[in-house]
Amino acid sequence: MNHNLLVGQSGGPTAVINGSLYGIVSEGIENNSINKVIGMINGIEGFLNGSTMEMEPLKDSGELERIRTTPGSFLGSCRYKLPEDLGDPVYPKLFKKMEEYEIGYFFYIGGNDSMDTVSKLSRYAASVGNDIRIIGVPKTIDNDLVETDHTPGFGSAAKYVASTVREIAIDAFVYDNKKSVTIVEIMGRHAGWLTAASVLARKFEGDNPVLIYLPEAAFDPDAFIEIVREKMESVSNLVVCISEGINDGNGTFICELASDVGVDNFGHKMLTGSGKYLENLIKERLDVKVRSIELNVCQRCSSACLSAADLNEAVESGRFAVNAALSGETGKMISFLRTDASPYHLEFGTVDVSIVCNKEKPVPKEWIISDGSDIGHDFVLYAAPLIQGSVDVPTQDGLPYFAYRR
């Protein structure tokens, strides 16, 4: 069996996807059973074109330590979807390339679509009797992977959302002698985990964000206007948090009421503008100052709100993955198991990747309260441990000092 380790990143970046990379690479370098640690540049797509780099020199230069606290995908990413048909010639081509590089251990850090890649590769390997160990390491700010308590990347994104919404509420409050509504649009097409995290911004009962809407509950624009009108009787400066993917419950996104949408190459609808739509609706129906704010990519790439809990778990899940592969596991995703809720305690396990991929875990219906306009305390108990602790990101000339490929 071969003794080199291959690792890649795929899908959208997070603040700690490089933490998982750091864990895999560090463990790979330290472990005597592994020879070279090789990174694929731009995921499986780049690897097919021979784009790789050796990782050990980064340790000697100090760059590996900086990778740990650098947001985004250090190795670059791709959104390449492997063919459903395992008879496609791309599979033997890929495994021939792995043989050239003497790869015995393959790690892919990613979300749903990346786990689909892990599933197909491991099924192909099994079908041809290849003994390469293929492991998926989860990441996604969306927190929508099944068979795991949560995913790395969510904690830091949740901390960014909660901190930022708390600050936006302060900004809205500055003119508290004038009534206003601020709509904050948060990432999440189908799962509202990240939007739900805005509830953590509340300092007391009734504090902003007063209203929170997720894609998991049907959204009714008329009921929305009525509840905004009602809440404004007691709160001058209302902050409302919504998922980009809020919808009418019958598959129509609220933003589609306003504009046309495109489709990306995984068939996902490309959304924009639910916040803008509601801003205009309020302007039209209520006599009140209104603005909408899209939190945008900072949710997934800000290093300023890194959660120490999240980053540590990302690193440890990477180390665990290497050891799982060495002990013979393949075709698995690393799963996060909350063995104790209070005090919070986490352990890692493995789960068959084929039951994870192409599924989405919604926020439980019972955590969504007040006719779909608020989030209950069970979510707070769930999410609070994931945003604890801050991370000292190295700085240079007053700015974060990040790792980057030269």
Next chain:
Amino acid sequence: MNHNLLVGQSGGPTAVINGSLYGIVSEGIENNSINKVIGMINGIEGFLNGSTMEMEPLKDSGELERIRTTPGSFLGSCRYKLPEDLGDPVYPKLFKKMEEYEIGYFFYIGGNDSMDTVSKLSRYAASVGNDIRIIGVPKTIDNDLVETDHTPGFGSAAKYVASTVREIAIDAFVYDNKKSVTIVEIMGRHAGWLTAASVLARKFEGDNPVLIYLPEAAFDPDAFIEIVREKMESVSNLVVCISEGINDGNGTFICELASDVGVDNFGHKMLTGSGKYLENLIKERLDVKVRSIELNVCQRCSSACLSAADLNEAVESGRFAVNAALSGETGKMISFLRTDASPYHLEFGTVDVSIVCNKEKPVPKEWIISDGSDIGHDFVLYAAPLIQGSVDVPTQDGLPYFAYRR
């Protein structure tokens, strides 16, 4: 003469406007010549309606210390413009109210419009022989006040912009096997200081943001498309930073090419969408993936990127203001004097507020290079000292622990 101190905040918030408040209040509490320290709630407008609070109890409760690191205006703000006619009855009404509160010292923390208030109040006081000392303390993320090297609030906003643009560049780079353009729209209607700060994000010559456009230089959409085309030959994932107020040099904002605009109650045009306009222009003219990101209010209310240099100067300028008033000054704004560039050294002074108000300081023409598409090194030397050092914001349950009025 009366011995109470009155302090208010006005205009848009910044990350350190409460630092100035902290400086004034702390100095006022500590100084034996001053009796009570009174805050006006929602500026001069709230004060006219009798909205005030005593500040000393906040010290005993520990809240004052938290105010120091809380973004936004703790006392609330207003955009109330005093009448030009000093014969208007609002003036005697205001001064009668101040007499009731036994105010001897009046401090107003704000930008251009707030200095206009300070100027009018001090001219009225002089005209009626009132000996109240009236002092303006500068703040604005826009950095556009004249007669001062810079303004508190700018350093932290600049640090936020530079850090965030560096992170957005990482996010853009993740798919470096696909060409893309990312437009980042930064606050600034007429002055481009904050947009210029994006140049600090560069790690090396030619790094992102590759193009930077300020309102001070005429913007030509055709020339823009050509330079984007040219730059994309060497940079796959281009990041372009623009001020919201980029214009054609003849008073037409670029965003006006796309949509209608409103006017606020100071007669300022209310802008939106220069980034969106350029996104659509690139989509139309170049065959490339493009997105636009509006940094929005986080630029002025994020505590995550507080500059220690900026916050300390804000606090000290507040303390200096109290001592200036005690030593007999009135009708002045506190000015920031850079007495040494390297190593950076700052001193405070005072300047006649009537020569400050209603003026705007643009970025010097000679700091804008490459036909208006880039920022020169002189700006870097100017801005770098203002973003140095980070601030430990107190946390509670994993989130920033802010002061707020109950």
